Amino acid sequence: MKVTLIPVTPFQQNCSLLVCEATGRAAVVDPGGDLEVIQREVERQQVTVEKVLLTHGHIDHCAGAKTLADHYGVPIEGPHEDERFWIEKLPDQSTRFGFPAAQAFEPNRWLHDGDTVQFGDETLEVYHCPGHTPGHVVFFSRKHRIAIVGDVLFAGSIGRTDFPRGNHADLIRSIREKLWPLGDDVTFVPGHGPVSTFGEERRTNPYVADRVTGGMAHGVAR
Template sequence: MKTRIIPVTPFKQNCTLLICEASQRAAVVDPGGDLEQIEEHIEKAGVTLEKVFLTHGHLDHCGGAQELAHKYHVPIEGPHKEERFWLDLLPEQSIRFGFPPASVFMPDRWLENGDCVHFGEETLEVYHCPGHTPGHIIFFSRAQRLAMVGDVLFAHAIGRTDFPRGNRAQLIHSIQSQLWPLGDDVTFIPGHGRTSTFGQERKTNPYVADDVISSASVN
């Protein structure tokens, strides 16, 4: 599986184009906007778009999903049903952040913890990781040892929890219980910024490194 990271919107959100090399079919994760850039990558790669996957309902991650899905006649899968709270607020989000108007939509398939999604010959596992938002999910390719984690975890940081229905303790629990067991060798693509590995973050992340969590537990 090949990946193409496409920073979109003024927030430089990491939209990701996933390409199944065996079938030349593709999926797009979190098309938040700037659809002309995403479409250009699809066309240059010479692939057939099959799915749109969403990690959560914040505008910079899903603002372009409906339009992209309609143009290519493909389904939207994800996020978790708890994210309906944020999808219902898309018009308000677009006004607040000065984005192009966004309308409310529902995915073709809500995803639950333990589900799998497919495109081409590739399979991604789904993990529910609430905290940043209530219905946030991540996608994991066990074969590629690669995770698309949205705004759960960043290189040297974690997702914000000061938005409505955010919960810091829940987010940290999600990282420890859902991400770390996947393995230190897993490379992850965050919603913003550079890639890293779970092992690196367990050593150096100032919020969820193992020694940070241990110290907090003792105190």
């Protein structure tokens, strides 16, 4: 699976183009805006977009989802249904943050913990990781050891929890109980900034390093 990061919006959000190299089929994750930039990259790679995937309902991650999905005639999958209130607030979010007008929409499929999504020959596991927002999900390719984590975790930081229905304790629990058990070798693509690995963040992240949190939860090896 080939992963191309496409920074979009004034927030430089990492939209990801995921390509199944065996079939040339692709998924676009978190198209928050600048759709012409995303479309140019799709054309450059000569791939076929099969679906749009969303980690959560903040405007820089999903404002362009409906327009892009309609352009390619594909479904939107994700996030978890607890993000409905954020997606319904897209018109208000666009005004508040100075984005182009964005319309609310209904994903074709809400996702839940334990679900999978497919494009081409690739399968991504879905993990519900609340905290930054209540319905945030993470996409994980077990085969390729890559996770698309949205705004749950960053290189050297973690997601904000001061937005409506954010919860710091939930976020830390999501990271420790959902992400760390996937393995230190997993490379993750955050919603903003550079990629890193779970192992690196367990060693060095000042918010969730093992020395800060006491290692994994529930008796998993520290």
